[in-house]
Amino acid sequence: MRKGALREFVDEFVPDVLLMQETKISEAQVEESGVRDEFASYVQFYSFAKKAGYAGTAVWVRKELAEGAVRVADIDGDGLVDDYGDLLKEGRLTGVDLGKCICISAYVPNAKDDLSRLRVRERWDGYLADALVELQKKKPVVIAGDFNVAHQPIDLARPKANEGKHGYTDEERRGFSELLARAGMVDSFRLLYPNTVKYSWWSHWGQARARNVGWRIDYFLVSKVLKPKLISAKIHPEVLGSDHCPVSIELK
Numbered sequence: 001m002r003k004g005a006l007r008e009f010v011d012e013f014v015p016d017v018l019l020m021q022e023t024k025i026s027e028a029q030v031e032e033s034g035v036r037d038e039f040a041s042y043v044q045f046y047s048f049a050k051k052a053g054y055a056g057t058a059v060w061v062r063k064e065l066a067e068g069a070v071r072v073a074d075i076d077g078d079g080l081v082d083d084y085g086d087l088l089k090e091g092r093l094t095g096v097d098l099g100k101c102i103c104i105s106a107y108v109p110n111a112k113d114d115l116s117r118l119r120v121r122e123r124w125d126g127y128l129a130d131a132l133v134e135l136q137k138k139k140p141v142v143i144a145g146d147f148n149v150a151h152q153p154i155d156l157a158r159p160k161a162n163e164g165k166h167g168y169t170d171e172e173r174r175g176f177s178e179l180l181a182r183a184g185m186v187d188s189f190r191l192l193y194p195n196t197v198k199y200s201w202w203s204h205w206g207q208a209r210a211r212n213v214g215w216r217i218d219y220f221l222v223s224k225v226l227k228p229k230l231i232s233a234k235i236h237p238e239v240l241g242s243d244h245c246p247v248s249i250e251l252k
Contacts, residue, residue, distance in 0.1 A: 001035060005241045010039065015248070016062050017098070018042070019105035021145045023056035023091075024049075045071055047091035056091040057105040057145065061098065070097050075104070075131045082120040088127075095135070101226070102135050106145035111166040118171060121148075125175035132183035140223035142251075143185070146201075146244065147219050151176050151187070154197060155216040167217060185221040188233040188249050198235040201244045209243075220249045228252075 001007070010018070027048055030036065036044060042060040049055040061069050072095030080087035087109055095104040106128070111118040135141050149172040153159040162168040180187065189196075199214025208214065220233060231250040239245050 016065055017103055018060040019144050020058040021105060021107035023058050024053050025056055045094055045096050047094040049091040050089050055107055057094040057107050059094045059096045059103060059105045068099055072097055072102055080120055080123055087124055101140045101142055104143040106143050108147045110148045113166055115166055122171055122175055125179050129179045129182040136223055140226050142222050144220040148217055149176050150215045150217055157213045184224050186224055188220040188222050188230055192233050200235050200247055204243060218244055218247045220247060
């Protein structure tokens with residue numbers, strides 16, 4: 001925001017709904033930053049981590065679409081605790097009921113280089129699947145963000161070299177498959193482009209982005225009933241400013 005890049009991005013893409021992850025911002029910083037005034041054309045919803053400068057998610061909705069939009073409160077709670085803290089107190093989910101559907105910004109926990117957070121990550125996958133099942137009893141769901149897993153070999157540049165490493169363990173990949181199956185969700189990009197190779201995240205090391213040695217770990221998942229409404233799903237590697245790039249969908 002300070003560099004003007006957020007303003008440029010919003011002006012170029014004019015998203016109806018903008019979902020952000022790893023915002024690392026506090027409620028006080030939101031108010032102090034002037035972000036609500038600068039982006040007054042959006043109604044802004046945030047989830048904050050108890051730990052300062054950590055995690056966090058947000059959903060922004062254009063005002064003309066936001067009439068009646070309300071926060072979904074029942075995807076928060078406590079009980080997924082490990083040595084690092086409680087996953088459900090890290091601001092990892094922000095859900096907004098937009099009337100015709102529920103839209104969720106998700107920042108799924110990283111299993112860590114030494115896989116020290118893998119077990120609680122597995123429990124997270126089950127928790128999230130259960131939450132999505134319950135929400136879809138009310139209306140269709142769109143959930144998007146950093147899922148911290150490459151689901152299939154096509155989703156990363158070097159699958160053999162990364163087998164068993166965080167982001168590509170059997171447990172994480174299976175957890176993602178079970179999430180899709182149990183919650184009745186579909187990976188929008190892979191649905192439309194089953195054989196297309198594109199990545200959404202690159203390591204800072206070894207000029208990975210310049211060489212396109214990347215991973216697709218950012219997804220838009222939609223309820224199966226929304227499949228006929230899905231017009232497009234895109235990945236935008238040309239947008240710089242983060243080790244991730246934006247992903248987007250268009251729905252009728």
